[in-house]
Amino acid sequence: MSSAVTIVRFHKTGSADVLQFDQIPLPEPGQGEVRIRVKALGLNRAEIMFRNGQYLETPVSPSKNGYEASGIIEAVGPDVDSKWIGKAVSTVPGTFKLNEHGVYGEVAVVPFHGIAEYPSTLSYEEGASIWMQYLTAYGALVWLGKIAKGDFIVITAASSSVGVAAIEIAKAEGAISIAVTRTATKKAKLLELGADHVIVTDEEDLVVRVNEITSGKGARIVFDPIGGKILESLAAATAPKGTIFEYGALAPEPTPYPLFTALAKYLTIRAYTLFEVTPDPIFPKAKQYIFDHLASGAFKPIIDKRFRFAEIVEAHRYMESNAQIGKIVVTL
Template sequence: MPTTARTVLFDDIGGPEVLRVEDVTLPDPAPGQVALRVEALGLNRAEVLFRSGTYYYQPSLPASRLGYEAAGVVTAVGEGVTELAVGDRVLTGPGIEMSAQGVYADRVVLPEASVLRRPAAVDAVTGAAAWLTYTTAYGALLETAGLRPGDHVLITGASSGVGTAAIQVARRIGAIPLATTRTEAKRQRLLELGAAEVIVPAEAGGAEGVAKEVRRLTGGKGAEVVLDAIGGPGFRPLAEALATGGTMVVYGWLDDRPAEIPRNWPFTIHTYANGALTSTPGGRRRSAAFLDAGLADGGLRPVVGEVFEGLDTIRDAHRLMESNAHTGKIVVRL
């Protein structure tokens, strides 16, 4: 029998004020689908961009849903579902189209391929903060850039959810993470999380200064990998931080101004979209195995900057995301 779910919707693009919570009828799971009771939601920069109309795909309005990442419990399964059962503790993330399947709700129905079993020791808040950040860091650094033990990697915007995850992923394989962050206030926290060095661009003299500092810290060699979330005019000078033959991976574009291709060849530029990896069975399997192993032994520890209580706080949670005042993930517990 269909149930009612409290669901976050929006009818127009705009700021956090466009978000509303409404009761929505939720159908029984169809073949290949599972129904979940959501316990916690993890916020991502992608959702802020989607809500404001600046994401790489546009919301279907009115009454668009929102959200990729949640942790919860399976309450029903459709015909043909074999990997999950009622009562399983799970998390979501791969293959979700937000307008139709967004997980900002207390109950959702999703394709089985978008739901993964949550490790037994992982609570809901941790689970909601884990999938997208760590699989993005894993896919960008290991599968795309080929980061190796002993390599230096420069991580821009390192206080974000992906940035803090990238520090831990680099440390887990024996690489050396160098981090940038906007404010001096976040430096100590990033050092505590495992960054070997933290550079504040405003203090270093902008992207040119960051590149010079990376050269100094690496004995003039440069970093084998740069993981960039920013783009824009700082992209070209930032590439001066690369070692000869190094790899630059762009996974975000927070500065939407034009960027020039750097000229300190030879090096490789990759763009990285997490869905390209996690939408394939093999990519999901490898990503999930890496994440599960790290969560199980404590080598991967999601950084949660703040926990809000209840769906009615979703506007405040989005305002915090836009303020950039937090370090790590923002989670809403239901």
């Protein structure tokens, strides 16, 4: 085994070009940690924001990056059962800090509590495309939103991996998904992936279409990672006593609070992230729910495009283009 490995770090914030390949000594797992020989990486929007210095965690130079990896455990810390060596696992976002345990590299050292097994029928690429999307959607829709059969669910940025996962979860729970996308280029694919309705905001009025679809009732749940001005339209499209989950901040402009609409409808506009799920007692139940639905085939990670490890800068650029439907994966 080589005494040195390559990882990806950035020494200053900025565009994708700040990502660089650094050689470091092979790291040994410490107390409560495991080392994974990485086979695939699943990219997430949070990693773009972190690289830009616009995330919940502030980068400390030189900073690691990356939440999701799949691979084989090749070493364990002194207090971790050695029986885990040789097992295929993936890493779970929300269980570690990017600065400390980012997974972009030939190997990744992460906390033992930050790994999970996945169905053996999945490939390494699919194994790296699970937890961010499904846990994020599960937490809002199933755990907090308690969606039920017949509920109307508006899902913005629906072509993202989390958006696609939300469509699958809505279908599994018998809810009616209303996927929202900017351009018509993604409409057919979203319908193919199971969306019950698709609204193209470049061509259609979001509020008018939601009212048509729901016969004027509005959506009980809105699942939105964008924020910004669209929140006003989303509030107008939400049913009385409905809930809007804001789980991101992709909009370039500030997010206005739709006070009068919220007052008139008794709306709940709730900030939410995956980090609420992982430390909660619901976490094991959430993981089991996702595992079971993956094993049954009800959930199927959608991989949009694969890049080689040497192309990780190009992979970041591609994510920033917003062209993808589903997950962007880097293979090693």
